[in-house]
Amino acid sequence: MVKGLTEKQKKFCDEYLIDLNATRAYKAVYKNCKKDESARVNGSKLLTNTNIKNYINERLEEISSQKTADAKEVMEYLTSVMRGESQAEVIVVEGTGDGCSKAVKINKNPDEKEKLKAAELLGKRFGLFKEKVEVDGNIPVVIKGGDELDE
Numbered sequence: 001m002v003k004g005l006t007e008k009q010k011k012f013c014d015e016y017l018i019d020l021n022a023t024r025a026y027k028a029v030y031k032n033c034k035k036d037e038s039a040r041v042n043g044s045k046l047l048t049n050t051n052i053k054n055y056i057n058e059r060l061e062e063i064s065s066q067k068t069a070d071a072k073e074v075m076e077y078l079t080s081v082m083r084g085e086s087q088a089e090v091i092v093v094e095g096t097g098d099g100c101s102k103a104v105k106i107n108k109n110p111d112e113k114e115k116l117k118a119a120e121l122l123g124k125r126f127g128l129f130k131e132k133v134e135v136d137g138n139i140p141v142v143i144k145g146g147d148e149l150d151e
Contacts, residue, residue, distance in 0.1 A: 005051050005052065008030065009046065009049075009051075009055075011029045012025050012043075012052070013055050013056050014059070015028045016043075017059055022040065022043030024039075025043060026039040026043035030042070075122070075125070078118045078122050081110045081114060081115060081118035082115050082122060084109050084115060085109075086109070087108065087109055088108055088110070089105055089106070089108075090106060090107075090108050091103050091104070092106055
């Protein structure tokens with residue numbers, strides 16, 4: 001754990017890690033500061049402090065522990081869904097006769113809709129789809145004389 005931080009500096013760091021907004025974090029900890037501009041300047045100054053940077057980096061490492069999926073894991077999962085290799089446990093109702101039924105758990109491969117969504121997300125990640133945007137309208141053009149360009 002990083003040493004050399006005051007309690008308020010630690011609180012600032014923890015507040016900052018909520019939404020990465022130094023202005024909001026500064027105002028939340030330093031209650032006497034009422035102006036956003038002052039909070040922005042002072043929050044930015046705090047973020048340049050080596051001890052504060054180290055503390056924030058340590059906390060970020062803790063946050064991104066084994067419980068958090070990394071990009072590779074997400075990509076592998078989406079690929080397995082797209083290829084129909086993953087399975088989900090679902091509950092289905094099965095008729096048992098005489099108007100009776102029971103709930104049964106079964107393993108199900110992804111359907112076409114799920115495969116398509118996984119393919120779409122992978123395609124977006126790799127920039128395979130480009131959105132075409134058409135703009136229509138009139139824009140006035142102003143041509144200035146050459147005298148202004150020499151100044």
